[in-house]
Amino acid sequence: MTPDTVQHTRHLTRAWKLLTGAATAVGGSPAAVLHAAMRVLLARTSGDEEISLAVRPGPDGRPYTERWSYDGATTVRALVRADPPLGHPDAGADGSSRPLPTWCVGPVCGAGDADRFPVQIEADPVRGCRIHLDGGRYDEREADRFADRLDTLLHAVAADPDTPVARLPLLGDAERSHLLALAGDGLADRGGVRLSALILAQCRLTPDAVAVRDHHESLTYRDLRERAEALAATLRRHGVVPDSAVAVAAERSAALVVALVAVLLADGAYLPLDTSWPAARIRHVAAEAAPVLVLCDEPYTALMAECFDAPVLPLSGGTGTDRVSGGFPATNDGEPGAVPAASDRDTAYIIYTSGSTGWPKGVAVPHRGIVNRLLWMQEQYGLTPEDVVLQKTPYTFDVSVWEFFWPLIAGASVMMARPDGHRDPGYLVDLVREAGVTTLHCVPSMLGLLVEEPGLGACTGLRRVFASGEALSPSLANRFHQLHPAELHNLYGPTEASIDVTHWTCAQVEPGPTVPIGHPIVGVRALVLDPADDLAPFGSPGELHLGGVCLARGYVGRPDLTGRQFIPNRFSGGSGDVLYRTGDLVRWNPAGHLEYLGRIDHQVKLRGLRVEPAEIEAAAAEQPDVVSAVVLLRDDLPGGAKLVLYVVPADGAELDADGLRARLAARLPEYMVPSCTVVLPELPLTANGKCDRKALPVPARRPAGDRGDRRRRTRR
Incomplete structure (x- = not known):
């Protein structure tokens, strides 16, 4: 810092006593303890395994640069014993109360000019420890946090210098409380309602409105209800009860929507299959998920019959290759029998996603998770009966779930893109314009193609675009806003947490190096944890852990994998017993917004x-x-x-x-x-x-x- 640099000064009045006490305990000097503490603080808050520190020991000391490899298993005692006390072997080496010379430390900046160091520290027995922080690098709030973290760390070191440095606490009460408040509580009372009930209620409310259309037919809400209820009765006769899986193998069409709604009305869970999957993959899913029957388009009947032991029926529910006779569980359409009562904790759908064991894994999402997600979306963005939502995401991916069902609980209309149409940006732009689509989802890679289409500006009915599935860059967000006035929303979420868990409305100009993923939605708790499973400080990278009503039930047939990924929640606070480990690296930025940084693994x-x-x-x-x-x-x-x-x-x-x-x-x-x-x-x-x-x-x-x-x- 130069003399005219704005400084933020913070006083730690008890720091000297803590330093001398820790120095006595480890047999080193206060200078060495402070040096070790600063190493730990800067490494922990940066998240880097290797840090470069610039140090100036005292006002007249020669600046030098050191590289340090962070090892969370080491201790402050070990660090003090391994390193000299900052070039001042007589500076309190006996644990006495002689003051330490002012010294500077921080990330390497420039060619070793000590005046440019962002942190300066003084310590003496009378005034304690004073930290001077460069106002160009730290604002007032960040200066408070820096001082609180150092104070908390020094207290912990003085109490036990043999605690592994990864487990030394950094957070003061104020920062911890703020982080927990930002994380959300994960609570949402939706009255135990199931998705099927929301759809039926809308069918009764607007029976003559158009519910879904494709390039061949248009169905009103009355049509949708009548066809879905007829098919649901067939499914019940084939043994579908709550938590039964019903596999579906079909192209995108209005009939597909009828089939999915029917499965939900029958209290089953739909299991979408990609008909382009190899037969070996389909057989694996069949063996693991054990659906009670399969609904499919006619061209896939032979493949499904080959892969499944269950009955295979046409998408309409007509006569199919029913190879099961007798022995069905009692139906739940009025006949007597021990049929389990339906609950919002029953599975609504099962989506298979890539797994790390050599085979895919099936994520079972309950009604309470998807109901909360859809009701939040309606509360946040408010579809009306005039809205048209484009359904273009393949139904084996979870974004398709809100494309299907959000409009159907809000009285809006679903426009089904043609099969494989989601790959053609020119077709999509034409369809958005011609069908009056108001609401659209795109992964950023497809959004990048859409902004290159000359007809995008003519899509005057388009009101809102949702991006998710990949990191959205500021340049792409800004490019879209230059071409179209529609709202652009950046959503984030894994399949294991009911589609999306955070949201961010993009500004007309996104100024930062990244577009934030924003804040947790209702019913989500989003905790950023460090490698020791404690809250990561503001600005520090950590793995995102999710809790709340949003969570999936786990992986179908994989209790071992479920146990590894859905872990006990020690931050419960009423938000549930487990947290889902996403594997995503994020941080809370200084403004209190979540930013996506990447993966902690190779996904x-x-x-x-x-x-x-x-x-x-x-x-x-x-x-x-x-x-x-x-x-x-x-x-x-x-x-x-x-x-x-x-x-x-x-x-x-x-x-x-x-x-x-x-x-x-x-x-x-x-x-x-x-x-x-x-x-x-x-x-x-x-x-x-x-x-x-x-x-x-x-x-x-x-x-x-x-x-x-x-x-x-x-x-x-």
Whole structure:
């Protein structure tokens, strides 16, 4: 700091006593204890495993730079014993009350000019500890937090210098209370209502309004109710009761909406199937989810009959390949029988998403989660009977759920895009304009294509656009607002938490380096936790943990995986017994908004589709000619981001890359089959023996016309 720099000064009156007490306990000096504490504070709040500190020990000391590798298992005692006390071996080394010279510390800035250091600290037995912070880097609120954290840390070190530094508390009461308030309480009383009841209520309220239309037919709410109730009766006769899974294999159409509503009216849970999945993947889902029957479009009857032991019926519920006779559970349409009572905790739908074990995992979402999500959306954005919502997201992805059902509980209309139409930005712009669509969802990669379409500005009826599934960049948000006056909302959420859990309304100009994901919705608790599972300070990265009524019930047939991802909630406060570990790295920015930073693992999003590289790696490693495999999403290849598979062949094996790709395609959905394969004699390793993903080579450029260039685009 220079003499004319604005400074924020904070006093820690008890710090000197704490420093000398800790110094005596560890056999070091107050200077060394303070140095160690600052290392821990800056490393913990930055989230970096390696930090570079610039230090000036005293007003006349020579500035120097040190690099320190953070180890959460070490202790302040170990740090003090390992390092000299800042070049002042006589500065209180005996634990006496001699004052410490003013010294400076902070991230490296400039060429070691001490006057530019953002933090200066003085300590003596009379005035305690005084912290001077650069006003250009810290505002008043951040200065208060910095001082509170150092004070809390010094208290903890004095109490027990042998506590691992990762578990030393940083947060004062004020910051902790503020973080918990921002996280939300996770509570929402929706009266125990089920989604099916909300839809029926709307059908009775506006029977003659258009509920859903596709390119071939238009159904009023009366039509929807009559057809769905007739099909629901058929489903009950086939044994559908609360929590029964009903698989659905169909193209996008008005008839699909009827089928989904019918499953809900029958108290079942619908299980959408992607008919382009390999048969092996469908059989895995069939064995794990065990649906009581399958509804499908006629072209898929043979495939479904091959993969399922359950009855296979046409989407309309007519005569199908019913191979089950007798022994059905009692129906719940008035006949006697021990049918479980329906509850808002019953499963409403099951969506399979990429898993890390080599096979996908099924997420079971209860009625109370999706009802809360849809009612919040209506309270927040308020559809009217004049609104038209475009349904274009494939129904195997959870965004489709609000596209189907939000308009149906609000008296609005659903416009069904043609099958595969979600991949064609030109068609989508034309449909939005011609059908009078007012509400649209796009993953940012598709939004980037839409803003390049010349007809977007002519979509004058478009009022609101929702973006989710990928990080939304400020440049794309600002580009959209330059071209169209519609609201743009950035939503975030995993499948395991009823679609979306945070929301942000984009400004006309988003000024920051990122677009925030915003704040928790009603019924969500969003806690940012550090590696020690404590609250991460403001501005510090941490893993997002979710609680509240939004949570899924877990993974179908996978209690082991459910137990690992849905963990006990020690911050309960009435918000539920468990928290879901998202694996997403986020932070609360100084203004109190959540920002998405990335992943703590290798999960990626490819054109809005969730991909666990470990699932692909496991499938490849099971092949007899492969010893090890690593998958990387590379964005430095021609044509945009692509999955690249790196494999080490078994000894003596002649690995055929095209043959390996074909074997993977028999198990994985198309979007998860790597675009190209790189064969390596061995994988590059880091010092600790893990694969060094940063050292994996860029694939050699393949000739035009290969599979990487021919791949079908899949966007939600």
